[in-house]
Amino acid sequence: MANxxxxxxxxxxxxxxxxxxxxxxxxxxxxxxxxxTMHVLEGTREEIEGQLRQSIxxxxxxxxxx
Numbered sequence: 516m517a518n519x520x521x522x523x524x525x526x527x528x529x530x531x532x533x534x535x536x537x538x539x540x541x542x543x544x545x546x547x548x549x550x551x552t553m554h555v556l557e558g559t560r561e562e563i564e565g566q567l568r569q570s571i572x573x574x575x576x577x578x579x580x581x
Contacts, residue, residue: 519581522539522541522551523551524539530557533555536555538550538551538553539551539553
């Protein structure tokens with residue numbers, strides 16, 4: 516299996532200050548472009564941590580060959 520790169524970003528902001536969220540651009544070595552969909556988790560610290568763990572587990576469930 517080839518080596519993989521997981522692209523992600525985290526930023527914690529006050530919920531009432533977020534107006535919109537877009538995609539993050541990625542430029543590949545071959546000149547192609549890709550985008551990363553940004554995901555939003557809201558709640559208390561404990562709720563966000565739990566949702567993040569579930570999201571990571573679910574993400575890898577999409578790729579059982581890894």
